[in-house]
Amino acid sequence: MGRPPCCDENGLKKGPWTPEEDEKLMSYIQKHGHASWRVLPELAGLNRCGKSCRLRWTNYLKPDIKRGNFSREEEQTILQLHSILGNKWSAIAKHLPGRTDNEIKNFWNTHLRKKLIKMGIDPITHRPRTDFFQSLPQLIALANLRQIIERQPWDGHIEGLQTVAVQAAKLEYMQSLLHSAVSIVTSPTTTTSSLNTFTTELEQTNHLCPPQVPSSSVPELAVQVPHSQMPSTSFDQEIGKTNLFSNNIVNGNEWCSMEADNSSQKSLLVPENSIPPLIDMPVQNFCNTISTPNCDGGNSIPLSSWSEILLDEELMGEFA
């Protein structure tokens, strides 16, 4: 048996509060407190339900409420707590004096969530998004559809598909790097020296930090995959699962060229020793060895840095 919504009671006002109503509520609570929200509206001369009064007070009228933009520190705190607590807004609010759960929730939904998505980080798991790989079958289907439409032979498209696969791998790696950086910066255990170590490693690559990367350049790989379908962020798992598309895959520090057979669908081989954990792989090696694939296994074009990936307008444009 459910309880009817309190605001359905006869004639109770809903919607935005007027300054007069605010004044009545404030002055009543300042004089008498709010022992019972149920009876408060009547005593305060308000034509509102108790729930509405409580919400108005806790989210807007309470004197200690801090209004205005969230500071960088508050933003970091929210990100950090959300990664631990999830959508426990009231619990998060307890760590941010003067901020209400509603305000934090709104700030998350309108700013932080989008920010993380733009960075390629899943706002639920706080891990790099890998759901792009799950859409590869659809990309293949689209490519096939296009092939049918254009009535061109399959071989004319396979290289394009390879390129997409490699670009996807590059993006995955880039996301992992970003995630590492975010983890280090936001970690409560991060010390100046550990931060310095990380930045030094990056600097040693000579290439890794593009001076200015507009956030709009970072692709949003996919949208709204149910949490249950989110794979763990292991690159090798993804490549293994997506072997349909893995013409070229990282094996140790090398890119393996595809072994083609003569079937209409090329056989896409995954080496047994597929891939080392991404984060552990020295960035320098990655930069030196990542190459544009070639069906013949030759003529690889080394990529000098991941900044090239980031600033690859053509690539980023694909996902814009």
Add this chain to the structure above:
DNA sequence: AACGCCTTCAACCGCCAAACG
């Protein structure tokens, strides 16, 4: 100026758990 689309955020809704009689 007018229109449509997008973003923001205050407020509402529905559910849950604790308290109470």
Add this chain to the structure above:
DNA sequence: CCGTTTGGCGGTTGAAGGCGT
């Protein structure tokens, strides 16, 4: 123990304002 009341929470909505065309 059971039904009801109450406060609290997270998800969702919709009005208002901003912005681009």
